[in-house]
Amino acid sequence: MAQHDVKKQMAELREQIEKHNYAYYVLDQPSISDAEYDELMRKLMELEEQYPQYKTPDSPSQRVGGAPLEAFKKVTHRVPMLSLSNAFNEGDLRDFDRRVRQEVGDVRYVCELKIDGLAVSLRYEDGYFVQGATRGDGTTGEDITENLKTIRSLPLRLQKQVTVEVRGEAYMPRKSFEKLNEQRKMNGEELFANPRNAAAGSLRQLDPKIVAARQLDVFIYSVVNSEEIGLVSHSESLRYLDELGFKTNPTWQVCETIDAVLAYIEKWHERRTSLPYDIDGIVIKVDAFAQQKQLGATAKSPRWAIAYKFPAEEVVTQLVDIELSV
Ligand SMILES: NC(=O)c1cc2c(=O)c3cc(F)ccc3oc2nc1N
Numbered sequence: 558m559a560q561h562d563v564k565k566q567m568a569e570l571r572e573q574i575e576k577h578n579y580a581y582y583v584l585d586q587p588s589i590s591d592a593e594y595d596e597l598m599r600k601l602m603e604l605e606e607q608y609p610q611y612k613t614p615d616s617p618s619q620r621v622g623g624a625p626l627e628a629f630k631k632v633t634h635r636v637p638m639l640s641l642s643n644a645f646n647e648g649d650l651r652d653f654d655r656r657v658r659q660e661v662g663d664v665r666y667v668c669e670l671k672i673d674g675l676a677v678s679l680r681y682e683d684g685y686f687v688q689g690a691t692r693g694d695g696t697t698g699e700d701i702t703e704n705l706k707t708i709r710s711l712p713l714r715l716q717k718q719v720t721v722e723v724r725g726e727a728y729m730p731r732k733s734f735e736k737l738n739e740q741r742k743m744n745g746e747e748l749f750a751n752p753r754n755a756a757a758g759s760l761r762q763l764d765p766k767i768v769a770a771r772q773l774d775v776f777i778y779s780v781v782n783s784e785e786i787g788l789v790s791h792s793e794s795l796r797y798l799d800e801l802g803f804k805t806n807p808t809w810q811v812c813e814t815i816d817a818v819l820a821y822i823e824k825w826h827e828r829r830t831s832l833p834y835d836i837d838g839i840v841i842k843v844d845a846f847a848q849q850k851q852l853g854a855t856a857k858s859p860r861w862a863i864a865y866k867f868p869a870e871e872v873v874t875q876l877v878d879i880e881l882s883v
Pocket residue numbers: 638639640641669670671672673674676726778779840858859862
């Protein structure tokens with residue numbers, strides 16, 4: 558086949574595979590069978606083998622994981638990854654609301670489910686995924702780019718050619734967790750205590766092929782360089798993330814009053830067992846970026862957001878060692 562046609566055919570295969578990826582893993586609406594998907598992937602990988610010069614940085618062939626790393630490189634976060642301060646009861650939430658209103662006057666909040674996973678930061682240049690890192694100590698994290706590429710819902714190329722840094726929570730869906738512990742039980746290995754530990758242990762694997770088998774997922778929840786892009790509120794950022802092709806959690810809601818926040822908390826505290834992933838609370842954020850800026854942050858946490866933690870369940874958790882997987 559003429560060289561030009563091969564290049565074109567490979568571009569079409571990449572396009573098709575990523576389109577099916579998006580439908581299946583972001584929209585949760587499979588568009589072809591697994592067998593057809595695997596056939597497309599096999600054909601692309603065969604052509605990449607034969608014509609490496611036409612392999613591109615956004616090729617979905619990277620999602621099966623490359624060679625194991627010796628160690629993780631360190632990454633310095635240009636904007637520190639802070640942690641959320643916690644609220645444990647209604648009083649804490651009303652104190653938060655009072656302090657915010659004292660400082661910025663009338664305010665709208667955005668409420669989101671607090672996914673029980675691992676905070677990650679993703680950098681894209683001209684629309685291409687170039688680096689992903691863990692939170693680490695907030696200033697320095699570990700470069701887990703190769704591992705994150707195996708997460709099918711993480712776009713390798715955005716719908717717009719923008720340079721952007723986003724933050725999100727990588728997590729292990731409960732079904733993947735149960736399947737993983739089933740396998741480990743059969744192999745006589747230590748079980749993971751919960752999906753959060755399993756996700757952390759998986760992302761710390763030096764071999765991306767193992768990570769690819771763990772079926773992790775990620776919800777993206779913020780744009781770091783939002784001002785540069787001209788976004789004015791958190792809710793606008795969430796819509797922008799959808800436009801770029803990221804997977805965001807669709808349950809977020811604008812709340813005009815703390816009573817509306819309490820109602821949202823009540824609703825999702827009841828519904829959380831019906832979710833296909835673990836949540837450990839609700840995140841409440843001031844919506845307007847101008848007001849977030851006015852409120853600022855302490856060395857550790859933003860003063861414009863708070864995490865309401867659900868009361869710990871009284872279940873007996875298995876005391877198993879967390880597999881130190883590195
Ligand atoms: N686990 C989560 O689902 C989740 C976590 C965070 C954060 O950790 C977080 C930390 C900050 F300093 C600021 C905003 C944040 O927003 C967040 N939003 C979320 N939905």
